[in-house]
Amino acid sequence: MLSLNINDEVSSLKxxxxxxxxxPGPTPMPEEAYDPKSLEHILAGTYPKEADMIAEMEAFAEVFRKYNVEVFRPEVIKDCNQIFSRDIAFVIGNKLIEANILPDREQEFQAILHVLDKIDEENILVPPAEVHVEGGDVMPWNEYIFIGTYTGEDYSEYITARTNKAAVDYISRQFPDKKIKSFELRKSNTNAKENALHLDCCFQPLGKGKAILHKNGFLVEEEYRWLVDFFGKENVFEITADEMYQMFSNVFSISPEVVVSERGFTRLNDWLREQGFTVEEIPYFEIGKQEGLLRCSTLPLVRE
Incomplete structure (x- = not known):
């Protein structure tokens, strides 16, 4: 059996x-795109190819093997994009919460049943239908849980709005001992540089008290300021709109000292090394064309 344990974004991954x-199936039609960046590449004829994406994910798996992390993979569903396992579920403490995702992605959750079988049933939570939540918007951080959300009255008009007010309330009820801090995110169906699809598209806490932030991803400046104050301005790596678009904040920590990053993120990777991190650089550019990157591709189950 697996003893789930996730209380932050950086402790040693097991x-x-x-x-x-x-x-993943054929290139989607424009009307099938879930986000503006995918749409952009569908229209431009530059949507990523299966072989390239498999090679990138294998490079990621190789890094996990290097650090002795136990890696589970979903069962392959024919013609289904199953790259972003963060969207389908997430772990807080010893509980795995099934994400309420876009309805046509429900089968992706079924593809990890062989993993769920290793988890005590009482530790699997299934939110009610009115709770919309995806793992990219949820970050346990010690006594806090950070949640990206969108609570505008036009919520239903945004395919890019994935986590609602009901989700914030639900998580608050499930984890009464945690401090819940929610952040309103900027949404756009059409402009990828103005769209924070998830919280991890504009913010990521790192080890050593550091964090990556993009100011314009936040709708409310005070909420962005709160994060700057929380980590300390000198500990924050502020990314540009173009760097957010390239998914600079969507790196992944294997431990407080080790960060997996895209090899093209030169400015970020140089800074990380200056801060004393070991940076495992891998190619992930093709997968990034779908507005998701390293954190999005992972569903951490156990950190020590």
Whole structure:
């Protein structure tokens, strides 16, 4: 059995679900795009190819093996994009919460049943239908749980709005001993540089008290300021709109000292090394065309 344990984003990783790029199906039609960046590449004819994405995910898996992390993969569903396992579920403490995702992604959750079988049933939470939540918006951080949300009255008009007020309330009830801090995110169906699809698209806490932030991803400046104050301005790496678009904040920590990053993120990777991190650089550019990157591809189960 697996003893789930996730209380932050950086403690030493012991077990993880890494998505799969096998059999993602044909390039989607424009009207099937879930986000503006995918749409951009569909229209430009530059949407990523299966073989390239498989190679990138294998490079990620190789890093996990290097650090002795137990890696689970979803069962492959034919013609289904299963790269972003963070969207389908997430762990807080010893509980795994099934994400309420876009309805046509429900089968992705079924593909990790072989992992769920290793988890005590009472530790699996299934939120009610009115709770919309995806793992990219939820970050346990010690006594806090940070949640990205969108509570505008036009919520239903945004395919990019994935976590609602009901989710913030639900998580507050499930974890009464945690401080819940929610952040309103900027949403756009059409402009990828103005769209924070999830909280991890504009913010990521790191080890050593550091964090990556993009100011314009936040709708409310005071909420952005709160994070700057929380980490300390000198500990924050502020990314530009173009760097947010490239997913600079969507790196992944294997431990407080080790960060997996895209090899093209030169400015960030140089800074991380200056701060004393070990940076494991891998190619992940093709997967990034779908407005998701390293954190999005992982569902951490156990950190020590």
């Amino acid at each position: 077990a993880v679900v890494l998505g799969t790029a096998e059999s």
